[in-house]
Each structure stands twice: as C-alpha cells, then as structure tokens.
Amino acid sequence: MTERILTGDRITGKLHLGHYVGSLKNRVELQHHYETYLLLADVQALTTHFENPVLIKENLHNVALDYLAVGMNPDKATIFIQSLIPEIAELATYFSMFVTVNSLRHNPTIKAEAVERGFQDMYYGFLGYPVSQAADITFCKATLVPVGEDQVPHIEQTRRIVRRFNQLYKPVLVEPRALVGEVPRLVGLDGNNKMSKSLGNAIHLDSSAEEVREKIKKATTDPARIHKTDIGNPEICPVYAYHQAFREEGSDEIYESCKKGQIGCAECKQKITHAINDLLEPMRERRIVYQNNPQRVNEILMSGTEKARLAAKETMQEVREAMSMNYF
Ligand code: ATP
Ligand code: MG
Secondary structure (H helix, E strand, C coil): CCCEEEEEEECCCCCEHHHHHHHHHHHHHHCCCCEEEEEEEHHHHHHHHCCCHHHHHHHHHHHHHHHHHHCCCCCCEEEEEHHHCHHHHHHHHHHHCCCCHHHHHCCHHHHHHHHHCCCCCCCHHHHCHHHHHHHHHHCCCCCEEEECHHHHHHHHHHHHHHHHHHHHCCCCCCCCEEEECCCCCCCCCCCCCCCCHHHCCCCECCCCHHHHHHHHHHCCCCCCCCCCCCCCCHHHCHHHHHHHHHCHHHHHHHHHHHHCCCCCHHHHHHHHHHHHHHHHHHHHHHHHHHHCCHHHHHHHHHHHHHHHHHHHHHHHHHHHHHCCCCCC
C-alpha cells in the first residue's frame, strides 16, 4: 500500500506565507509520492472560535482555494471536511479514555497557545484538541504529517496514543512521524516570532502584488537602524528572515551589506517584495480559475469527504473489533 500523509489547517482564516514554508510546500511536492489526505479542520477551529462559527463557514472556501492555488491537485489529494467524518469524533472519544489530563496540560504548544489566548481556565475541547488530532491522523493510518514546528508535540502525543491503543487492544493503528518544513516557524511582519492567522501579522497567499508591497513597506525592521549607513542587525530583522526563506541565493549578500550599512531598508524591502510576488504570481493564476467556479470547489470537497469517510469506516471496523465492540 502507498504510504499516506495526513495534514491540514484550522479553518480560522486565509492561509499565509508561514503555512507555505512550514508545511504547504512539502505537501505540494509529496502529493506525487504519497496518498495525501488534506483536512479542513472546522472542528479544531471551533476550539478557539466556538463563539463565531460563521467565520469558519466563511473561510472554508478560502482555505480550499488556498490549497488549490498552491498546487494541490484534487485528482491526487483527498481534500475533506473534518466534521463530516463522525468516525473521527468517535475515535477521539475512545482515545480520551486513556489520555491523562496532565499529559495534555504539559504539552508545550497547548501551554503557549493558552497563554497567547488569555485562557485562565482551559476549555475541555481546547485542552483535548491533540487527542482529536490523533484521531485525524490515525483514522486514515497516515505515516507522515507535514507540519510547522508548533505541531511536533502533538505528533509525539499521537505516537504515544497509538502505542497505548495497540498495546491495550490489538495493533491496528500506525505511528506517524512529523515532517517539519524548511522554515519551521516564519516570523510575523510585526516581529512576533510566529506569523499567524490570528495575530494579524501575515502576508496571505491571495494577496495582490500591491498588498504585498504595502505590507512589506510597513514591516518591522531593526529598530536601531535609522539611516542607511547605520550598521544593521539582520538577525533580529523579520525582513531578513524573509530573504532567507524566499530568496535563498541572495540572502548572504543582504546579510553582509546590512551589517556594513551598505544597503538601506527600502532597497532591501524592494528585493524581497519582488521575490514574494514571483512566488505568488502562479498561485494567483491558479486561484482565479477555481474562484470563478465555486461549484467545482464544492464537488472537490464532497468527493474528497466521501472518500475519506470510506477510509474512516474501514479503520473503525478494525478499531471496534480490536476493542471487542463488534457486538453483532
Ligand atoms: P491559528 O492562529 O488559527 O492557530 P495558524 O496560523 O497557527 O492559525 P494552523 O491552522 O494552526 O495555523 O496551522 C496549520 C499548519 O501551518 C501547522 O502545521 C502549523 O505548524 C503551520 N504554520 C502556521 N503558521 C506557521 C508559521 N508562521 N511558520 C511555519 N509554519 C506555520
Ligand atoms: Mg495554530
């Protein structure tokens, strides 16, 4: 059997350059070598957006368009909607019987996100989302999960859950491994250490050339650097991080000339603006085709969901049998 990939995104907003370098780029390449399952995580989005489910609905097509625009091929990848696979919720419930609350509370990503979102007391669904994510990954027996760095603790937790399940019942589930992209964590335009949908510090993949130019123009740089001849600190400059991520060939030269005060921030920003627009241009062209045909996008989502459901039913039969829950 061809090995499977499971990966996906919370439907909390349009995708951005951080998603691209952290995970999407890998997914586009790997879809040719793995059977790829691509999850539109509406349930996981609810863990932080339960008060605003309309936002999730509004973003469903946006994220699907992002996938198609970056080059995910719907004939190769199975793009599906999490909440329409009830077996995922069932599997997560079974897992939750043997996952301890402390193991979730000590998960470093859960801790960091809880602080970021100002949670005093943690919601049950939020605390348990790594368990639900373990079900997302294991229902289709994925072996590889392309993700950004923040997701690594969750994959570790999934591996522990699989081992425990297989040991308690029967070895029917498979342990996945994480594949972190070239840039594990892309910095935000404001200098925050993560470009994020929820922090308003992102360049979205559907940005026009003009929007990219405007955003880069306003991006934070080394605050101590006022004149072109001032010696710069590229290490702390988000714009330099973008050079490293998107202009690999030219980034050493930028580093040197910034350090020597030979290049001004305006020129440096101009170069990266061009590089980002060159990357986004083919995506814009692919996006427009699907944007003009929303019915085709719906068909892709419906047939992907149908296919994922079949895989889920197959796995759940084995799971229930392993747990002696095959009653009749
Ligand atoms: P939210 O703020 O709603 O949680 P997000 O921007 O963190 O949104 P997710 O949908 O949670 O996006 O993450 C989807 C995938 O993209 C994950 O694998 C995550 O690690 C990766 N990712 C997100 N932001 C970045 C980033 N700035 N750099 C690298 N990878 C990222
Ligand atoms: Mg996130």
